[in-house]
Amino acid sequence: MSELLSKASFQGTVAMLLANPDREAGLEKQERDDLMLRFEGPEGDCHGGLTRKSDVRMIKQFKRGTEVRNARQLSILSEEELAEVAAKMGIQAVKPEWVGANIVTRGIPDLTLLPPSTRLQFPSGAMITIDIENLPCRYPADIIKSHNPDQKLGFVAAARNKRGVVGWVEAEGLIRSGDPITVWIPPQRIYAHG
Template sequence: MSQATLPVFQLPEITRPRRLPGRVAGLYRTMEDGFVTTAVDRLDLGFDGIEGDRHGGFTRLSGGREPWYDRGTEMRNERQISLLSPDELAGVAEGLKIAELRPEWIGGNLLVEGIAQLSLLPPRTLVFFENGVTLKVDGDNGPCRFAGRSIAEHAGGGIDVELGFVKLAKKRRGLVAWVEKPGTIVAGEGFEAHLPEQWIYPG
């Protein structure tokens, strides 16, 4: 009897895991029902995110980002925390021809320094903070007209800024993450982002 041979399995090119250091440059949270956040010295995080924050909670209701569900369907909240980069915000502001783009205007929670092209960090990246908090990145945060409208209201520019933000902020609008290990993050705290192995699915 001839022994059956298995087809040769060839792995795609795999990028090894990496670790990148960074620092918390600013912390923000919503104080009321609105979208805009307010600067704070610390964030107390539970498994449901920032207690009382607009984007906190174990679950959330689906919206335009989830067309596969009826709008308003309850689902897992993977968008508890919004991370932003000052470099990316400055680049978008320059493209919009406005003096600045503040994290508060687009509902940011963490402004972080030290990681180039923050918005391109891959899903499953773990962010380990010095005081013990761990966040798990879900992915990049797609820009929307709602955030663009908030920028226009604060910086001026009207509809050109509102629509321009959606175009110019693609892959530069930061990340969304959820709390894997709760605790407290303070301003100025260091962290280390652990990027997983990465590959392009070949199938």
């Protein structure tokens, strides 16, 4: 597949890195200077692991709790889209730590609309494969609301097509805040038999 990927005409930058080793502590994550990506996911983050238990997102395919491949090792959002969501909500900011981000990018246009199988490559050789859009849900909505009780629009409505993407580690390596991101786009076509 990788020989079919095309290098994007733009390059992004790592604006922020975050992790949280304790799932019980909640969705909020803490900023870090670097993040080691292993095949199991980002070191020191509770969403890592080669596998995970299926949840409500997969209820049509699997009984809840079925062990499945973890294609949600990382949550990737963009500074630009977070600012757009905050503006729609009528608040100053939607902070990445409130919405469970691991990587916040700068300079990748319409990050949330990147097609599945897009690759994000970093100077160390680390590479992430994008699985799918991360749909907005109530967990970050509750956190945002707790910080902004006077918001004008809810997160789920404001973040539609702006919530970022999830993915998994395809090649290991260290990523640092400020690193350039090379974007590799797969061939795009419409499947008309859905």
